[in-house]
Amino acid sequence: MATVVELIEWLGEDRSLALGGLLIGGLFGFLAQRSRFCLRAAVVEVARGELGPKLAVWLLAFSSAIILTQGLILAGLFDTANVRQLASQGSLSGAAIGGLLFGVGMVLARGCSSRLLVLAANGNLRALLSGLIFAVTAQAAMSGALSPWREALAALWVIDGGSARDLLALSGLGRTGGLVFGLAWLAGAIVFARRSRIARWGWLGGIGAGLTVGLAWWFTHRMAGLSFEPTPVQSLSFTGPSADVLMRVLSPPGQPLNFDLGMVPGVFLGSFIAALLARELKLEGFQGGHAMRRYIIGAVLMGFGGMLAGGCAVGAGVSGAAVFALTAWVTLSAMWLAASLTDWLVDRQSAASARTATAPSAP
Structure with a gap:
């Protein structure tokens, strides 16, 4: 506790927030890179009936985030009274429609917004371009040309804050x-992880990535x-924060610092360090125009969908779920549904068509 007070006295409030975001984001980026933490990959495994290591890693992160967050609340170290996902008015229509759009987008872009940031730090130029388009679209949906569409869809079904x-x-x-709910999911995650024989970094990275969610809740509450x-x-x-970071880069210097302005670069830096130590830095680009169109469409859908839903695969699917915000769980469910259907309609059907086209003809 005293450490945060001393940090504020040394750096001031704004810099302390940014430094906390940088450190927590860096830890998440490092662990997410080493564990290959990714909601899209987990959904695809489930949709294809595989139930393998990618699902195990996501469940480890998901359950760990719930356990630490709820444990902090029970210990009196975190209070949800001022958490936006619970205290303010919300939109069930925005959560459902935005989650569906985001789910489609993350399959087309082959990764959610956090995964794109992690991959971009490793030299993946597809992820870098998609991440930039995601941030631009999110900003347009928040306060730009797309904001009227977002506001109209969000207004279809609004619920009050608080217990509702x-x-x-x-x-x-x-x-x-x-x-107890989080512990039950952790037990299930351990079963899948042992069955899939995930590597040490799968265990450490999955659990650690989830713990950073609870750590961020505690730190910002304390601040x-x-x-x-x-x-x-x-x-x-990563939806609002990515748009915020983009606008700060394009705005005159001297703007006040905040948690997001440390967190987003921190994730990038943490992932870069992890890839550097593992010798996994590699430049990768697009393979043809079709792939580029697919990634761009996916990034646009994620940017608009994430802003409409009020969170991304991590912001709603893990952080919001950890405080049991109703809209976050609706968003997460919609993401799973849309991503599963998109994988079946786009990727599996395309693969089946390709196999049919290359199969030898009957004599």
């Missing part, structure tokens, strides 16, 4: 029930309680 958005309050499970200026209580997310 809290799944634990609605279900009557309470915080203890939320912790909000100590800061004189209003400070958002937030965790890891």
